[in-house]
Amino acid sequence: MTSAVVVFPGSNCDRDLASAIKLVTGKSPKMVWHRETELPQGTDLIAIPGGFSYGDYLRSGAMAARSPIMRAVGDAAGRGVPVIGVCNGFQVLTEAGLLPGALMRNAGLHFVCRRVGLKVENSQSIFTSSYDSGEEIGVPVAHHDGNFQADADTLDRLEGDGRVAFRYTEEVNGSARSIAGILNAQGNVLGMMPHPERVVEPAHGSIDGRRLFEGLLEAVA
């Protein structure tokens, strides 16, 4: 498995993500700087990390979504290469138009940093196949702009097509219909605000996020 972690100025979860991928797949991902125009040959998993790319200037993820590497990421996503965006990565994917909707300022205006309950809504995707549908897991969030919003038609379509991957089981940030993570229409792009890479080893206090990477490894390998 050849995985790539895209690094923007201001990314700060890139090494966490790389460490989780290495732990599960046994192989370190290539770290790809945002100025690159191509992904490493044979990349079969792309991960967009959390952080504060470009200092969240203009809108969270807005500048990163227009950086050179994102054209290659869009092309790869179109070819069916799995892409996972976590936190700021989710914001980047919506800003790039690879996922619908937008992540707005948390409804309570506070930065929310704690472990939250998530319900696995769809266990049929390549990202969630190692979970049971309806299973509840605990995964940390750490964000200021995680309030997922889209128009009612888009929300209906996401729910009707099984594209809501994860839902919060508690009030976190005001997200429409408590949506925490969504899939694109083809099912190969996932964006989620919670950080599965932060709960992959017993020392993290939970390994609820580990199965996401294990499922991906199984799907890709």
Added chain:
Amino acid sequence: MKARVFVTLRPGVLDPQGRAIHHALEGLGFDGVNDVRAGKLIELDLADGTSDEEIGEMCRKLLANTVIENFRIERDS
């Protein structure tokens, strides 16, 4: 040539910052405020002859996220 781009949240989109500003104004004793919406003003210094279409493209491609925001262009001519 100068142009100003006003980026505002679309009607109906919840504006937590506007709501907080509203509460703060009320806290200061301004009780005649019905609603507050916060937006952005972006000032552009452009080459002469830049068309409205080009500025519109800048807005659609970067300055505004049209999923949640509207924009209005005002130029000194």
